Amino acid sequence: MGFLTQRRDRQLAAMQAAGRTVGRSLWQDALRRFRSNKAAMGSVFVLAFISLMAIFAPMLSPHTLEDFYWEYILVPPTLENGHWFGTDANGRDMFVRTFYGARVSLTIGVMTTAVALLIGVTWGSVAGYFGGRIDNIMMRIVDVLYALPLLFFIIILVTVFGRNIYLVFIGIGAVEWLTMSRIVRGQTLSVKQKEYVEAARAIGLSNLVIVRRHVVPNIIGPVIVFVTLLIPTTILVESYLSFLGLGVQEPMTSWGTLISQGAASIDTGPWLLVIPGTFLAITLFCFNFIGDGLRDALDPEGR
Amino acid sequence: MSRPLLQVENLRVHFPVGGGLFSRPRMLKAVDDVSFQLAPGETLGVVGESGCGKSSLGRAVLQLIPPTAGRVLWLGEDLCRLDDDAMNVKRSELQLVFQDPLASLNPRMTVGGILREPLYSFEPGIARSEAEDRAAAMMRRVGLRPEMMNRYPNEFSGGQCQRISIARAMISRPRLVICDEPVSALDVSIQAQIIALLRELQAEYEVSYIFISHDLSVVRHLCHRIMVLYLGKLMEIGPKRDIFDTPRHPYTQSLLSAVPIPDPRRARQRDQKLLEGDLPSPLNPPSGCVFRTRCPHATPLCIKSAPVLEATGSEAHQVACHYWQSLTPETHTDQPTGE
Numbered sequence: 001m002g003f004l005t006q007r008r009d010r011q012l013a014a015m016q017a018a019g020r021t022v023g024r025s026l027w028q029d030a031l032r033r034f035r036s037n038k039a040a041m042g043s044v045f046v047l048a049f050i051s052l053m054a055i056f057a058p059m060l061s062p063h064t065l066e067d068f069y070w071e072y073i074l075v076p077p078t079l080e081n082g083h084w085f086g087t088d089a090n091g092r093d094m095f096v097r098t099f100y101g102a103r104v105s106l107t108i109g110v111m112t113t114a115v116a117l118l119i120g121v122t123w124g125s126v127a128g129y130f131g132g133r134i135d136n137i138m139m140r141i142v143d144v145l146y147a148l149p150l151l152f153f154i155i156i157l158v159t160v161f162g163r164n165i166y167l168v169f170i171g172i173g174a175v176e177w178l179t180m181s182r183i184v185r186g187q188t189l190s191v192k193q194k195e196y197v198e199a200a201r202a203i204g205l206s207n208l209v210i211v212r213r214h215v216v217p218n219i220i221g222p223v224i225v226f227v228t229l230l231i232p233t234t235i236l237v238e239s240y241l242s243f244l245g246l247g248v249q250e251p252m253t254s255w256g257t258l259i260s261q262g263a264a265s266i267d268t269g270p271w272l273l274v275i276p277g278t279f280l281a282i283t284l285f286c287f288n289f290i291g292d293g294l295r296d297a298l299d300p301e302g303r
Numbered sequence: 304m305s306r307p308l309l310q311v312e313n314l315r316v317h318f319p320v321g322g323g324l325f326s327r328p329r330m331l332k333a334v335d336d337v338s339f340q341l342a343p344g345e346t347l348g349v350v351g352e353s354g355c356g357k358s359s360l361g362r363a364v365l366q367l368i369p370p371t372a373g374r375v376l377w378l379g380e381d382l383c384r385l386d387d388d389a390m391n392v393k394r395s396e397l398q399l400v401f402q403d404p405l406a407s408l409n410p411r412m413t414v415g416g417i418l419r420e421p422l423y424s425f426e427p428g429i430a431r432s433e434a435e436d437r438a439a440a441m442m443r444r445v446g447l448r449p450e451m452m453n454r455y456p457n458e459f460s461g462g463q464c465q466r467i468s469i470a471r472a473m474i475s476r477p478r479l480v481i482c483d484e485p486v487s488a489l490d491v492s493i494q495a496q497i498i499a500l501l502r503e504l505q506a507e508y509e510v511s512y513i514f515i516s517h518d519l520s521v522v523r524h525l526c527h528r529i530m531v532l533y534l535g536k537l538m539e540i541g542p543k544r545d546i547f548d549t550p551r552h553p554y555t556q557s558l559l560s561a562v563p564i565p566d567p568r569r570a571r572q573r574d575q576k577l578l579e580g581d582l583p584s585p586l587n588p589p590s591g592c593v594f595r596t597r598c599p600h601a602t603p604l605c606i607k608s609a610p611v612l613e614a615t616g617s618e619a620h621q622v623a624c625h626y627w628q629s630l631t632p633e634t635h636t637d638q639p640t641g642e
């Protein structure tokens with residue numbers, strides 16, 4: 001401990017000698033608090049590991065999604081024959097399928113959340129910043145869309161346009177941005193009252209610049225927390241849709257598809273359900289721990 | 304007095320309040336028919352209880368909220384009639400400083416970023432090195448070390464934050480700075496430092512101030528003239544010495560008697576005229592004279608008709624009260640007017 005503080009003191013002294021003083025922003029404070037949260041940091045490493053596996057495992061494995069091994073039908077997980085996670089009823093390698101499913105599920109989670117983030121932050125901050133009639137109209141639209149059930153919406157999309165993974169993106173994103181825009185609007189309303197926004201108007205900045213430079217950076221904390229909770233939600237929604245047969249199509253697969261197939265063969269091959277189910281559950285837990293950690297780290301009261 | 308820098312004529316700021324689908328909103332008259340002038344290099348104090356419309360007045364002068372009626376003449380030009388772009392060009396000359404030191408500064412920007420922002424806005428194309436030099440010079444001028452440029456507002460004390468706010472307002476060399484209770488949130492010892500700083504800057508830059516405060520003892524040290532507001536209306540305006548020595552309006556008199564006197568013997572001798580009752584709702588102000596519900600001298604005439612502003616002995620000292628002549632002005636000679 002003493003050694004560490006000594007080293008820090010020396011660094012600080014060196015920087016001051018160089019004529020510079022470093023500032024510690026709220027972000028840096030938050031990062032320091034987040035780092036000291038063991039559950040959240042552990043989750044970051046686990047998620048990073050799963051993501052790396054999702055990217056590289058299908059590339060490095062000798063098996064592909066479409067290799068059928070007739071001599072290995074419904075083999076349980078083993079280290080002996082190269083099928084570490086076993087095989088399914090068609091003799092396909094579950095290791096590749098699990099991480100291929102991870103790719104699809106994580107991509108859907110991140111992409112739809114990005115869509116929801118972009119639309120929701122823009123919509124909510126404009127409504128909150130301008131207020132009055134503009135706010136009224138924009139938030140009524142949100143209310144109306146809220147009343148539309150997600151599943152109903154996606155079934156309509158699928159029946160009109162056919163089954164397509166991009167429709168799943170759009171469908172989930174189109175619904176999830178609504179909550180995002182409400183959160184952002186509420187935050188914007190409170191940031192708008194702050195004197196620094198008025199000071200920004202007094203130096204003649206345009207509304208666009210004020211929203212971008214003074215409003216959005218100050219509402220981003222709760223938004224980040226919501227994002228970490230939205231990603232697992234969309235992963236879960238995709239699984240749910242795949243389970244109902246509305247999600248991705250063979251030979252592509254996702255955790256939802258794998259779980260639905262595994263549930264069908266729970267007597268003959270329980271690992272077909274247990275393995276993708278475990279990965280899904282771990283991923284959901286990790287995102288939740290990270291979300292909690294971020295909320296504690298970004299909460300100004302927590303300082 | 305030279306040519307006025309600012310002339311405010313019959314300014315009104317009314318806010319629509321409430322009002323649902325079927326009911327018309329009621330009008331809250333935050334500022335009602337206020338007129339005054341300001342000379343270059345002059346400081347006008349604006350006093351009144353909280354909720355009397357002081358901040359609304361300041362924001363309307365700067366066109367940060369649209370005035371409902373009236374004119375704001377800046378060197379003879381009506382600011383209310385300028386479009387946004389033309390007004391934004393003028394803004395380098397009209398700045399403001401707020402009450403809450405920390406809320407005045409964007410917590411996500413460094414102090415250097417905060418100080419450079421007005422320069423980039425008012426002088427597009429200014430070189431980064433020049434902006435940095437000027438920000439550093441301004442920091443030194445308000446008593447902060449330029450090495451702290453890369454720090455964030457949360458690392459500064461309230462008094463230091465207020466210095467940063469003042470630096471941000473002054474860096475574009477404005478001719479008018481509206482100070483909206485700039486010291487009300489600070490410790491007394493720090494208040495004096497900030498007021499001294501504002502005074503030095505005024506001498507150096509020949510800037511005019513509109514200094515808003517709910518506390519007469521704060522404006523005493525800085526202001527040349529004082530204006531007293533009550534429920535959005537002008538009650539009394541005049542040179543500082545007249546307001547402190549011969550206050551004419553009963554409201555001014557009671558505000559003055561609330562100013563603490565350091566000497567307890569003299570404090571006891573003083574006729575206590577502390578205000579009774581609460582401020583009436585600005586949505587439903589009293590008829591006639593708005594001050595009548597709390598005025599010790601109110602008569603039926605005060606219920607019926609509103610007094611108009613009239614000059615007292617000197618043209619510069621004006622008061623809105625039916626009975627100002629018969630009310631013996633307190634001789635507040637025990638009040639040091641301060642220089």
Ligand SMILES: Nc1ncnc2c1ncn2[C@@H]1O[C@H](COP(=O)(O)OP(=O)(O)O)[C@@H](O)[C@H]1O
Pocket residue numbers: 318319320331332333351352353354355356357358359360585
């Ligand atoms: N944006 C607004 N909408 C409605 N009412 C307002 C608004 N701003 C101020 N008011 C009201 O106007 C009155 C004067 O407020 P303000 O100018 O802030 O007074 P002061 O600065 O003297 O405390 C208060 O009654 C306040 O509630």
Ligand code: SF4
Pocket residue numbers: 552553554592593594595596598599600601602605610623624625626627
């Ligand atoms: S007009 Fe009447 S009520 Fe108003 S201040 Fe004068 S005496 Fe009081």
Ligand SMILES: [Mg+2]
Pocket residue numbers: 354357358359483
């Ligand atoms: Mg105020």
